[in-house]
Amino acid sequence: MDSSVKAVPARVGAFRKRIAWVFGLQFLTVLIICILGAYNVVPTVAVVAVIVVITIVAWFTTRREWRPVRALARLVNRWDAQQLDPETLKLDELSHHADADVASLARGLHGFATRIAGYNQRERNFTRDASHELRSPLTVIKMSVDMLAEEEGLSDFGTRSVRRIKRATREMEVLVEALLILARETDTATEKEYFVVNDVLRQELESARELLAGRPIELLLQEPARFALKGSPQAFSVLCWQLIRNACQQTEQGSVVISVLPGVVSVRNQANPQVSDDALRPVRVHGVDRHGFELAIAQRISDRFGWPLELQTQPGHENIARLCFPHTLPVDAELAEKDQQR
Structure with missing residues (x-):
């Protein structure tokens, strides 16, 4: 995880505090200008103009504070879950002034991406190894059993044993196929x-x-x-x-x-x-x-x-x-x- 996200814990709740200051000052300014307008100290046009300006300033300030959240949303939107490297999330692109809540989301996302990458790697390793390392010996067993079944003079006990081996081999083969089907992605x-x-x-x-x-x-x-x-x-x-x-x-x-x-x-x-x-x-x-x-x-x-x-x-x-x-x-x-x- 990048150092900027790790260094934010002291600023827990800073986003909420800044938003509270913005709307508190906006409310106080609007209240004062309305009182001045009510006593005809300030013209009505000036009151409306001041309210509009204050609203625009509050909107731009809130938008600026929301940038880290938008940046995190864009990173998640570009993230490909099939990528085995969680660093492809590029969480270092987050602003150094990100709030601790955003940093907590980023840390959780990084941990989740790491687990998904590990799961994908284990899935590929399992399906590759199981396909080769299990199917190959099963094929050898099947061929050997078929050759043994064609031997002349095989006793009844040997015939039953060959039949049991063939049945167990088929069951093992189907089990491997079932596990591979369940392990692969949909x-x-x-x-x-x-x-x-x-x-x-x-x-x-x-x-x-x-x-x-x-x-x-x-x-x-x-x-x-x-x-x-x-x-x-x-x-x-x-x-x-x-x-x-x-x-x-x-x-x-x-x-x-x-x-x-x-x-x-x-x-x-x-x-x-x-x-x-x-x-x-x-x-x-x-x-x-x-x-x-x-x-x-x-x-x-x-x-x-x-x-x-x-x-x-x-x-x-x-x-x-x-x-x-x-x-x-x-x-x-x-x-x-x-x-x-x-």
Whole structure:
């Protein structure tokens, strides 16, 4: 912080005192001139002229006292929050005669700009490091698991282990994508893409079916409607994956139904509370876990992109997660837009 702002604390309230003196003298002068005019000591024209002059002088004096505040407002208006150096605020441009209140605002602004700059730097470092340092080993693990799965003579235990590693790798990959989405700043170019909701859901279901191989859970897709969105297909994919994964964890046996309705995507799990053949015990049925990690990530993404998420538990061991989309687009909107541009 510049020395001029640091040296002002002794002048606390000086602005208010000077303004009080200006208006006090103005009132006293007007009162005296009005009394003199009332007793015909001074002509009426002179009274009006003196009042006008005093008002103009008071206005210029007040304007001069307001200059430090205007200078601070101009500095804030020129400030770019993306700048990593808080010194770009140029707070040293403030007048050396700035009031202590203005200096306090400047110090607070400087501290706030420093924190914002540090946050921006940490965001860039995290997104850069996470994109490279986490994705690279995950790619190696995926390739190694695929090669191991093609080995001949792999035992049943080895096959199950490979399947678990593949599932954990996919979950870790989606988690990294979710953290990167939440860490990046909004209004980027990737968050304004046109995509069809049904197509993204089909891709997620294909990936989920591979990871659910061997488990008595059936994934179903119902498409009474088709619609598109303008946003981040990656964020929508991660959001749906978290809901599907959470629904699969709600029960050990049953079905997970994903329905595409007009402006709504619902994920519901229907547990089959019958006795399993191998364990001879009832299948566990869970209610909606509103504090699960999957739903916590899903809730943050839905809040980030303005896609409200509703959770319900209905009779018959059925849990429903419903995504609402206030601004939907027709499936052929992108083609129509391209035709208009042509």
